[in-house]
Amino acid sequence: QVQLAESGGGLVQAGGSLRLSCAASGSSFSTYAAAWFRQAPGKEREFVSCISWSGNNTLYTDAVKGRFTISRDNNAKNTVYLQMNSLKPEDTAVYYCAMGAKFVYSDYEGLYDYWGQGTQVTVSS
Numbered sequence: 808q809v810q811l812a813e814s815g816g817g818l819v820q821a822g823g824s825l826r827l828s829c830a831a832s833g834s835s836f837s838t839y840a841a842a843w844f845r846q847a848p849g850k851e852r853e854f855v856s857c858i859s860w861s862g863n864n865t866l867y868t869d870a871v872k873g874r875f876t877i878s879r880d881n882n883a884k885n886t887v888y889l890q891m892n893s894l895k896p897e898d899t900a901v902y903y904c905a906m907g908a909k910f911v912y913s914d915y916e917g918l919y920d921y922w923g924q925g926t927q928v929t930v931s932s
Contacts (some may be wrong), residue, residue, distance in 0.1 A: 826891070842857035845898075845903065846900055876890050890910060
């Protein structure tokens with residue numbers, strides 16, 4: 808069993824930066840793929856970025872390429888990060904961390920077994 812806790816959300820002006828963290832408890836963190844999804848008001852949850860268990864493979868949705876960076880610490884911190892730069896009002900959403908096993912990495916949310924509660928990111932214009 809894995810429990811996830813996101814942090815780092817908040818209110819920022821357009822052009823600013825935030826770093827989201829997702830701390831995982833439980834065993835075998837380094838064997839799980841991890842991802843970030845987001846859900847804006849009135850919209851479906853959508854894929855943002857994912858990273859393989861090793862950290863060697865990453866994937867981004869086109870809307871955030873060049874602005875967001877996903878990374879992970881498989882050592883003492885057992886944490887996945889999402890560095891968000893050049894934020895835009897359209898990035899406003901609740902951001903969710905997710906993890907799953909038995910696959911390398913994926914943008915399909917149905918594969919992910921564990922989800923955090925979400926953290927709100929609001930970007931003002």
